[in-house]
Amino acid sequence: MIRARGLVQTFRSRQGRTTSEVRAVDGVDLDVEDGEVVGFLGPNGAGKTTTLRILTTLLRPTAGTATVAGHDVATQAEQVRRSIGYVSQAGGAFSGARAGDEVVDHGMLYGLPRRVVEERGRALFSQLDLEGLWTRTPRTMSGGQKRRLDIVMGIVHEPRLVFLDEPTTGLDPQARANLWEHIRGLRDRRGATVLLTTHYLDEADALSDRIVIIDHGRVVASDTPAALKEQVAGDLVDLEVEDPAQRAEAAARLERLVAQAGAGAGAGPGATPGPSSSGGVVEQDGRHVRARVRRAGRAVPGLLRELDAAGVALASIEVVRPTLDDVFLALTGRSLRDTGGSSPDAAARGSTTSSTTSSTTSSSSTTPGSTTVPQPTPTPSAPTASTSTPTTGALR
Template identity: 55%
Template sequence: MAIISTAGLARTFRTKRGPVEAVRGIDLTVREGEILGFLGPNGAGKTTTLRMLTTLLAPTGGAATVAGHDLAADPAGVRRACGYVAQSGGVDPQITVREELVTQGRLYRLTKGRAAERAEELARDLDLTELLDRKCAALSGGQRRRLDIAMALTHGPEVLFLDEPTTGLDPGSRADLWDLVRRLRDEHGTTVFLTTHYLDEADALADRLVVVDRGVVVAEGTPSALKLEYGGSIDASLQDTFLAITGRSASPADAAPLAV
């Protein structure tokens, strides 16, 4: 069953130098309970797509539904159904982990008592219990990322959007976060939409991959299927490809590489 569906989803930004097509028509389907890896180089349109799917940015074309809610007609329903962790996170360094989680619960209109209970539940699930009374400023990168995810899970969303969640983390913290994402799917049935430009991360973590470049989908399938199609490993096969086109009168030195 599809929990996310898009058709021709697009976003054009107006600039002084003219229009910039950040996303030029994304068609994709995400099944309930899967981890989808959304890959592409910097500037491919990954974050813009996530921001549209979480109602933070209005599309300029196309349509989408998230958990049965239409992006344009029912943005409040989309927001209730999803949690979003941005690249930069959003914790207040001057308060404790407990205060941050309770405040998040209150923002979702939980009672004071229920917000405190929910903070304890999330801390247990995300291995933050021993850190509840520590200032957020004192957390490591991996701990802060787990807190970001805990905050996004406060209201029990059906879909969790993670925008490059392991950027800047050490290998141990990356592995811990991978385990957490798998547990969210396996134990809670959460659908995870994960953007990354780490090919090893996508290979190890995602049930299915969608590769975008210059605002369009250029490949999709399971990691094993894409390896089979492109040969070798994902790391070797899905890098930028260069094609040299040479006219008959041109020398090899005159050939210009064209990225495709």
């Protein structure tokens, strides 16, 4: 459904007298199959929106090629646009007409009869909790209501391919859950293909058949959420020794286990990432030693026997399944949570970290709150330019 090769997008931006070039997209290859829901993740400024704008024909790429629904984005923009729905991050600009009229006009632009689009529009209003707002003007709606109206506009013509740029930002937890159901329905009931960007990892995890991670304009990973977690991050094993004098012994044994089983991406942001090297992957802190270990469930029983035989007494052990945030951190060096990736649900629970004091547990939770990985220092958000233009191709 989408095939992109070597996409590049550069922008020239001017700040005072200085002109600089930003390489927003730097050689992106992307394949999305029919009926797939793909989560497109990356830190702020990674190039997600720019890629979506190329694929939706709003930007002509500086270099590279892409076909969307079988049409070339550069030479067949009209056909691409007829095949897709796009809910942009900025949301739609509404004319001042009543919401229902906006929807009907939009559907009719796609060639749908008024009766059909009104029927679909009203059904979507009901499904997305906009009941009673058909005759309201969008400017009198709340932010969340406007966002849901954007989504109605993006899908009312039942496109085969839907691009959703941070569709749930600004929605309350109930509206998010409702939209998730809808996105699943797009695929399950209508066989639609969905490419969505989000900063909410629970959302990406719950909805995506596949996750594509982009950083500095390049795709750095593409796989199912489960495979990424297993291969990239590994499980976090945290041992707490009874006697601090035995910490070094526990660390040495854990390091050996990492060498045998394979590491994930390090115990935390301070540890050295590396798929199999054990150097630097065991972190020591107070009475704790911790490291990432591939398939820890299988490897840890042997470690416990060894520690027992060596007379190392443990106060607690915790095995924490990796989250997508761990994957993200391993690949990009940044936590999505630093960029606002904690979902409203998680924020409401007040849970972004937890301590490692429980006895042996094995959590399969994938919510951001389940990880015990220490948080890195927040990084500043992406630079923005005061004025800018694409270096080739014009905004159409």
